[in-house]
Amino acid sequence: MQPSTFRYLSIAMHSLIRPILDLFSSVRFGIVLLALLFAYMSVGSAGILYPIHPNIFHPDAWVHAQMRQWRPFEMTEFEWFHWWPFDVLMALIALTLVTTTVRRIPLRVVNLGVWMIHSGIIMLIVGSVIYFGTKVEGEAPVVRRTVTIGITAKDGPASELIATGTIVAMPGSKLTVGQGADRYDVEVQSIDPSWELRSGADIGKRAYSVNLMITAPDRRFMRQVIAGYPEYTEDLIFTQDKAQPVKRAVKETGKPIIDTRLFVALDYCPQTDFYLKNDLEKSWALYVRRPGETRWVERPVIGLPLYNDYVPDLNEVFLGPAESAEPRSLRVMIPAAAADDPAPGVVFEATGYLRYGQMRTRLIPGGTDAAPNAVAAVDVSDSEGRSAQYRLIASDPQKRSADGGVLAIRQISDEEQLAPLLAQPTLVFRVPSRNITLTESVKDAALTDKDAQWRPIGPVDSGYAYRVVAVQDDLAIGGRELSVAILELRTPAGEFRRWTFSDATMSRDLAPGEDPMAAMKRGGESFTDKSLEVEYRPGNGLALALLVAGPEAGRLRLVDSLGRPEARVVDVTPRIPVELAAGVKLTVTDWMPNAMQESKPFVVPQSQRQRDARELFSMMRVNQVLPAKAAAAPTAPGAASASTAEWLTYHPYVFDRAQDVLRRYWLTPSTITLADGTALEVLFSRQREPLPAPVALETFELTTEVGGFSGQSSSIRNYTSVVRFQEAGGTWGAPERLSVNEPVEFDGMSFFQSQWDPPEEARQGGMASAGLNYTVLGVGNRHGVWVQLIGCIVACLGMMYAFYVKPVIKRRNERLVLEEIARAKAEGRRPSFAKHHTESVHA
């Protein structure tokens, strides 16, 4: 190479690099970058405000929007702040800082402050790159105890279990173990988070106690198990004693355990995974398994949106009234990711997403070939102009009657079924030994209250009497629909309650406090007093106005027994009122003889969405990708396989079995039939990662303010989870206390107190819970946090130096210079200065 060429190259390089270096060492450029950073952060965090109306002075003309949530972005805060424009901006700022500091600010004592600030900020940026580049964060629910159940063979050795099972210790969770004569139904009845031990050496101590309702082949009883004290396991039995319906078995029989075939123990319920949040980045996942299997296999769903709705075909969803939407397609491939995927060749695609949806079922008119199912909208008004509207559905036992059964609808398939519906409901009492027979209409009796008068059966002094507690029609038991009259009976044998069914074989007497549903299942003697026989003929039940649909398609009649001893039958024409007694008018405003159910996701209108629900009500539409068809019709993604598409509801956590589901969560997998005809179960949730070690919850403690826990969060001072980590070799480490603001570190991961299990009233037929059955731990790593911190501290010290030390140094130097000038003047010489003194004076 010629020397001249080298020189030219060098000049060229210089002329190229110099401007760049100059740019990056320009304070103006730095100011521009800072201003850009300000704007970027403001838009990402607070959102933007824009006018939608020319009258910009009216407040309603402005709309606030989070731009990062718009369809082209669909970004969480973290995603916005790790998007490439932000990264580029930060890189430019770092570069400018370094170049400016090195090129423009001489490293001298006066400038130490600004050097410290700038290098501190560089350290902070480096630390943040490490921190957020390696950050994982999620949540791990940990259940306090699991109930392990085992049963031995009848008369078999105690060591040989013939059936086993486990359920999480949470009120309402249940399991059947064994079959036939070995069948045990176990249900967690209640839990006491701090049960006080009442006997033994540990008297006064408090422990977690679980009460199980056991339905054994021959009896029902309760078993109490106490965490940490297996020796205090004992049975509780039901007695006829009203004052104490449940007694400790040891008091009655002398033995604490009455059923030695059943073994129950409480064990830790270790959590091995944590669930990633849709926060650092979106972390959707689809879980798959073959039907019958318990273990789910994860498939990450990369690229699914988060904030907006995507519905390819609006006919697939219900929209709220006055809501409109456009169809929007979506296509996110979901291939198998794990080696053990049950269908490795099957690729799914997400073709729809709802931020806030709910599966809803509506009734629509079916075609003429649809099964008869009468649905009627009824308006009942009285002479004073008051009216009430009802909707009755013949096929739904819950919605077949209204107003406590006074108004009802029935579907008949044969004209012969009409006659029994005309009859009044009656009770027939027989006491064969006394030759007493009494037939009573229930209609008036049933409408009285619980504290009704006793009515004698036979002569007043017969010793037999009854009163009706309640009558219920359309009880669904064991796939059949039955009517029941609940009676309180008084016989020479005592007072007791009898459930008298329309099917007499089901009737039985209940022990005080006994659960009726359980009583139906129990074997043994049905009646307390066999001398009294009762028969219940439901007739038209409680209904004073009974609509009868059928047997011909489209026929609707009314059985009217309001205020008349004999029921009459009237043909009903929609929208024409039928006059009943006492000025009451009944109008069928609308009716469908063959209603069909249609289930679709309901797109909840924006105004009805709970603000803090986040992605809890999200739904994803998935279908299998069919290679051949997709190739044939490439312009219509999803259309080819639309018939097999499913809308899946979101699951915050993935449970293997129904017995593992935590309170307030759910497990509702869908089944997809694949192209090859086999079925696959799928579940929409989020990605999970393994914890460094399994973690178990020893106890959960609530610390309260003055006055104890009032049910309101303002009375809580702290939440504490006492956890144990599994060490190598499977042993459990020492208990560690973890509470709000006090995380526990294990193997590079920090564990935080995140959520808890509050006490809860019973709802929708479920059981009440005393709470504290599980905890949710936050899990996360924190690499690089020390680099960040040191950077921040250095910068902070630099600021103090620059503002408060530098002026002092400058003043001192200034004084030295002035003094030197004065001295030199006096001595008649030229003043001479140390270089750094003058520099700082002129700086």
Add this chain to the structure above:
Amino acid sequence: MRNSSQRLLSACCSVLLLAVVALLTCAPVRADDLPFAQQVDLTPLDRVAVFSEGRLKSFSSFANQQMQFVTGPRKIGGQGSDFTYFDLLFRGNAYEDADVIYVKNREVRARISEAALRADPALTERLRAFEASGLVSQKILNLPPVRTELQTMEGDLIRTAKEMDSIKGALSVKDPSFLLGSLRVIPPADGSLDKPWVSIGDIMLLGADPATLPAAARDRPMNAVPGIDEAKQRQLAADWRGFVMAWQQGDATAVNTRVKAIATLLPTLVPSIYPPAERLEWEGWYFRNDNLSRSWLVFLGAIVFLLLGLVYRWKRATQIGMGVFAMAFLLQTFAVMLRWYISGRWPNSNMFEAVTTAAWMGTAVAFIAEVTFLRRTAMHGVVALGACVTSMVALMAAHFLPVQLNSNISNMMPVLHDVWLYIHTNVIIFSYALIFMSSISAFCYLVWRMRGGGLAFARVGGAGQAMEMMAAAGSGAAGAASGGAVSKTAHHRATGVGEVFDGVTMLLTELSFVMLWAGIVMGAIWADHSWGRPWGWDPKEVFALNTFIIFALLIHVRWKVRDKGLWTAILAVAGAAVMLFNWIVINFVISGLHSYA
């Protein structure tokens, strides 16, 4: 000539000062149409503790809090909250059609009013008053069209559901049975801190003759609380019944006697856990006097004098202004310390406390700086002026926006129980106070420039300028012997007011810059062990950093431009605007993780 005009001004100022003091000391004027309300003296009940939401409160602060659920920031008929509480309880029927339920949202007011008008056009006048004051009666809310409208609004979770919740809350709190049940004044017998207190309603029929009771009351249980002296409970019940009777008959003398008896008896039931009477009494006093937020008037007085001193270079006015400022500062200190004493923790855990404590910290720093190193400099009075405006604005907000800045003392969320709450929060709010103060001097600088001020700025930055001025003042005091030194006034004239304003802006900005950075870092340290990450891009965090970026811009722009003073002032005001945006818009509109208050 000049002397006489000064004397006149001086006299005017004294009158003004007296007026301010008079305004502060005189009690608010009460409506005259309720003589009973004026005769009743409920102050003895200040000694009574009521258990509410996990705290033991003085009765009047409890009543204040409960009545806020009903009447919002308004007082009914000029009555105190404690009076309204009992009146609603004992004469509930009288309030059936009284406008006592507060509706905050103006849009909701308009919709209710429109619906009510449809039902009854005669209500026009009243509904107009409602739209202005926000107070409406239960009867109007129960009109069928209004009910339908309320139901519709309940369904809109984004815009109106919250307001409907508070209306429902108001209706349920207003209910006499709720008011009675909430009067949990009887401590648990064993003195346990984990057990709830019992309502007076549970024992009020003890020892009563059933024949004299109304039918509805006959079925109530009449058991004494086991473990507490039954004779005392009977006495208490009898006094309570007498109190109710006297109230219903409008017999103020009997009411006052009974109130005294009840207030004396209650603390003796379970003395071991009863809160000290002094604390309860101070608490009652504090809430009855509007948390001393009226002291904004004293700050206003100080501002007037300081401005006079500044504008007319009138030394005496500055001196008086500093005196009033010192008085205001003492009052404010007393208010903060009293709140600390009452609540048992440093006041920094809700919006009210953050605003008032921040202002106090700003004032304290200004006061210390003014009486120590700034006393003889040209900056004298300017820092105090900034502090006065800051405190006045803060206290006015506390006084006039009691809904947004709720002064009730309630328990902190578990996550706030950390030492970093006290470090991080105070450093941050201190820096915010400084930012606001610096924006005041920056504003003064801008005004000065607009009125023809020249291109002046503090040559060596804020702290440097202060040091220079201190040195100048010091050498001035040393005497004119050195000859070269300038006297203070001469120095003042030479540098100009602009340099002083810019110097003060920079002095405060530099300190707030360091404090804000330190505060953000401390927040990150707390968040690292509390939320699991030092930085979460939470809106409040982002805007704290944005505020910092504005000041970083200020420092670099000041470095580059020629007109340093002007750009500094503009950016200091912009920084304060971003800080206020963070405090107001982010807190109330865009909520995030930081929404504790």
